[in-house]
Amino acid sequence: RTYKIASIPGDGIGIEITEQAIKVLRTIEVLFNSFTFDIDTLDWSSKRYLEQGEYIPADGWQRLRKSDAILFGAVGSPAVPDDISLWNLILPLRKKVIHSGLLYQTPLTANQLTQYINLRPIRILPGLSAPLKNCADGDLDWIFVRENSEGEYSGQGGTTHDDTPNTIANEVAVFTSVGIERTMRFAFEVARGRPRKKLTMVTKSNAQRYGMVLWDKIFYEIAKEYPDVETDKMLVDAMTVRMVLKPKTLDTIVTTNLHGDILSDLAAALAGSIGVAASSSLDPTRQNPSLFEPIHGSAPDIAGQGIANPIGTFWSTAEMLRWLGEDAAADLLMTAIQTVTASGIKTRDLGGTNDLIEVTEAVIVELEKS
Ligand code: NAI
Numbered sequence: 001r002t003y004k005i006a007s008i009p010g011d012g013i014g015i016e017i018t019e020q021a022i023k024v025l026r027t028i029e030v031l032f033n034s035f036t037f038d039i040d041t042l043d044w045s046s047k048r049y050l051e052q053g054e055y056i057p058a059d060g061w062q063r064l065r066k067s068d069a070i071l072f073g074a075v076g077s078p079a080v081p082d083d084i085s086l087w088n089l090i091l092p093l094r095k096k097v098i099h100s101g102l103l104y105q106t107p108l109t110a111n112q113l114t115q116y117i118n119l120r121p122i123r124i125l126p127g128l129s130a131p132l133k134n135c136a137d138g139d140l141d142w143i144f145v146r147e148n149s150e151g152e153y154s155g156q157g158g159t160t161h162d163d164t165p166n167t168i169a170n171e172v173a174v175f176t177s178v179g180i181e182r183t184m185r186f187a188f189e190v191a192r193g194r195p196r197k198k199l200t201m202v203t204k205s206n207a208q209r210y211g212m213v214l215w216d217k218i219f220y221e222i223a224k225e226y227p228d229v230e231t232d233k234m235l236v237d238a239m240t241v242r243m244v245l246k247p248k249t250l251d252t253i254v255t256t257n258l259h260g261d262i263l264s265d266l267a268a269a270l271a272g273s274i275g276v277a278a279s280s281s282l283d284p285t286r287q288n289p290s291l292f293e294p295i296h297g298s299a300p301d302i303a304g305q306g307i308a309n310p311i312g313t314f315w316s317t318a319e320m321l322r323w324l325g326e327d328a329a330a331d332l333l334m335t336a337i338q339t340v341t342a343s344g345i346k347t348r349d350l351g352g353t354n355d356l357i358e359v360t361e362a363v364i365v366e367l368e369k370s
């Protein structure tokens with residue numbers, strides 16, 4: 001069969017790494033005779049925004065919704081304020097544009113996808129040195145289930161008394177029981193499917209009294225349906241300490257949009273580099289395509305130099321293959337990635353000396369050996 005992949009390289013190193021991921025997909029397509037990729041490359045970027053005033057063209061949503069999956073690089077340019085680039089490209093891709101009070105009554109329109117789960121696996125890949133004591137290959141086997149559509153990233157709020165000494169800015173975090181419940185259920189299923197069957201929920205329900213307390217309540221309710229899953233609850237500040245001091249006590253973690261964003265970057269650093277970590281924005285209903293991207297941004301400080309680490313993008317590509325049901329291809333790619341890291345071929349962020357193309361070629365050589 002043919003999978004339609006929408007590729008959005010975006011900005012900065014997003015362009016360089018996505019190009020390498022496509023080489024990897026083309027290699028896999030030849031190795032497996034059973035499927036092919038029809039790749040639609042979309043130039044939705046800050047460059048396009050500066051030239052044409054928009055990131056996503058009017059017919060963009062139709063094109064995306066025809067695809068089976070979206071491969072995303074990164075967005076962000078020194079020439080465009082970050083809140084403009086995020087809110088005009090990656091955030092509307094992940095979720096519905098919402099209006100307070102109407103969230104779940106609003107039917108999907110042509111310009112909406114709903115990727116309400118963000119999944120971020122973390123593991124120290126073979127051969128990588130990570131900053132924590134007593135943590136090496138295969139350790140830190142964590143998976144973050146981050147709520148991807150609500151909370152502080154709901155886009156609700158505003159300012160009053162602008163440009164006066166008394167400006168007030170409200171950033172309203174919106175949480176709904178529907179949004180929390182579907183995230184919890186997904187997280188319990190993930191935890192149940194892993195050997196340790198252990199789920200840690202992270203909130204800040206001591207200081208934040210409404211949304212976070214609702215999270216706690218729904219967590220304990222759903223936990224009753226999963227007696228085989230061991231559960232515990234952490235406050236986000238204490239969680240950062242536990243990740244550093246007792247990392248092996250964690251397995252599956254479920255958390256809010258903002259907390260998950262921050263904790264998963266810390267987790268990636270603890271696993272060696274932000275350049276190796278993968279992220280999937282999933283629509284578990286499968287009504288619309290899901291999106292796969294590295295967790296890092298466009299890294300303008302190293303863009304155009306050919307030294308970006310492509311491993312996070314390759315890992316995301318493997319996650320995409322798995323979501324499409326091509327488990328054998330996903331496994332093959334993960335094995336190739338790990339053989340390459342174990343062999344010492346790595347980019348500078350991992351303390352290596354290899355460049356982007358050398359790492360990509362090493363992965364392709366490993367794939368072709370199979
Ligand atoms: P960043 O992740 O782009 O970079 C942080 C640091 O990590 C930089 O020193 C960078 O060189 C390094 N780094 C990141 N990815 C790397 C890789 N693959 N290989 C080697 N080194 C790597 O985060 P930063 O600097 O905060 O943001 C830069 C831009 O990216 C901003 O415009 C930001 O808004 C955007 N951004 C976009 C995201 C997305 O598209 N999903 C996510 C995070 C940031």
Ligand code: MG
Nearest residue numbers: 261262265295
């Ligand atoms: Mg982030």
